[in-house]
Amino acid sequence: MKVTVEFMGPIRRPWPEQSKEIELPDGSKVSALFSELGFTEVESRSINVLRDGLRLRPFSHLIDGERIVLMVPAGGG
Amino acid sequence: MSIDRYARQRRLFGDEGQSRIMRSSVLVIGAGALGSTVSSLLVRAGVGRLRICDDDVISLHNLPRQLLYDEDDLSDEIKASEWFSDWRNIGIEEEGDIGIFFNRLDWENDCPVHGAQSCKLRRYIRKLTEIIDEHKEWTWDGSSSDTTLPAMQIPPEPDESDELDEQPDELTYSYHWVERKPMNNVSRIKKIQIAADKLRRMNRDCYVEPYAVKVSEQNFSSLAHGMDLIIDCTDDLPFRQTLNRLCVLSGKPWIYGGVNGSLAMVAAFSGSGKPCFSCAFGEEASKQEPPQVLNAAPALCASYQSAIALKALAFQKLESVLWTCDPWSGITSTVKLRPDPDCPICGIRKEGEGVSP
Known part of the structure; x- marks a missing residue:
């Protein structure tokens, strides 16, 4: 399955683009997406x-x- | 023929819209980078009543971003302790400069000795301190350009042959050598006093109510009482969770604004409380370290908050939209927010219905 991921806010980006289409196994959950993008559990x-x-x-x-x-x-103000 | 102050705005809002703005009451929480610009724009736009809360004082590092304040607003103590706190800024070759610097220190609270990293430097400062103590009757009130102290003998810097009571280390001028201790708050001017004074000068028709308090669960209901709209201009994510809960409970519409680096982020939440801040951002928010900030980012963020606020006041409509803009990268995004049925703050799902897939 293919999902287009867009980033907003002060988030660590695994690539320079604002959005990107990525491929995941069918039936993947959000947690699998986090792993695919290299985010730690804390992140x-x-x-x-x-x-x-x-x-x-x-x-x-x-x-x-x-x-x-x-x-x-974004937390600053 | 009378001049209509709001002629240009009436073309945008219409007479009725402008009248609504002029009858409206807004609570601005925070008078820092966001609050400075939000409050200025709202007061200039003719908001009838502006209540603004902040319990902070002005610091030198506020000036690049907080557009309501300038160097004249810094108290002498802050100027002495922050502006002159760097050895490099002092220019001790000049007697007059030393006089200004030492005379403006708060001797009871600032100790210029302990911060010095070099024992030679410490001893030198001690000696200077003794000399200044002998001239305590001399004061400089800032009214004269003649800043020269009465005749005083400044000792030469100790050389290597001096007997040292500590192991010598390298003499360097790059250390901050004024150690700041907590200052007497009574003598420090609250940011909100200056903000209110400047806002009143912008538009005498606006009733400005300054409160030198930190908004909390305890004082929220009294501060929010009678307010049509609340604008978050804080720099504290956990507080925004609290504010969200209080606004949902009280049915108050509010506008969130946050910045990080060159990014500005704004979201609006209507008085219905659905969706709410937690629908979009979850319930967990850890306190972030003060981020790096491009000064254009809070100005941009606050301008967008103000625009949404004026639109909401004039047309009584507040859409729940999350907006981000990064002028550095040129990227702008908008997401229309939807209520989360499982949100613990405003959720509408009944127990036993399960959660969304």
């Missing part, structure tokens, strides 16, 4: 994953062809 806890504006959980299944946003809030 993953602070990352929010949005599908069409709705936050997914680590155990949420991803859907082939979808576009999701990985986002960390």
Whole structure:
């Protein structure tokens, strides 16, 4: 399955592009995406994953062809 | 013929919209980088009542980002302890410079000796301190350009042949040698006092209410009472979780703003509380270290917060949108937020219904 990942906020990016399509095994969950992108468990806890504006959980299944946003809030002010 | 101060805005908001803005009350939490710009823009736009809270004082490192403040707003103590705290900034060759520096130190709270990393330097400063003590009657009130001290003998720097009470180390001028101890808060000017004074000068029709307090669960209801909109201008992620919970409970709309590096992030949450901050950002938020900041980022963030606020006040509509902009990379993103049925703060899912896949 293919998922397009977009980054928002002060999140460590595994590549320079703002968004990228990546390939995952069918039926993959959000947690598998974190592993694929090289995020540690601690990092993953602070990352929010949005599908069409709705936050997914680590155990949420991803859907082939979808576009999701990985986002960390900016804390400064 | 009278001049309408808001003529340009009326073309955008309409008469009714501008009137609503002028009847509105806004609570701005924080008077730092975001709060400076948000409050300035809202007051200039004609908001009827602006309540602003901050319990901090102005520091030198605030000036690049916090547009309400300038060098004149720094207290002499801060100038002495921060501005002159670097040995390199002092220029001790000049008697007058030494006089200004030592005279402006708060001797009860600042100790310029212990911070010196070199024993030679420490001994030299001790000697200078003794000399200054002899001139305590001399004061410089800043009113005269003549900053020269009365005649004083400045000892030469000790040379290597001097007997040392400690192992000598390399004399260097790169250390911060004024050790700051906690200062007397009474003598330090609260940021909010200066902010309120400047905001009132921008628009005397706006009723500015400064509160030198840190907003908390305990004082939130009284501070938010009567406010139509709350704007988060803090720099504390865990506090935003608290603020979200309090706004959901009280049905207050609010606008979050945050910056990191060159990135600005803004999200708005309506009085319905759905979606809420936790729907988008989860319930866990750890306190972040003060990030690196491009000064344009908070100005951009605050401008966007203000634009959303004015639109909401004029047209009574606040869309739950997450917006980010990084002027450094030129990337802008927008996501329309949706309520999370499993959100523990505003969630609508009943027990036993399970969670979304």
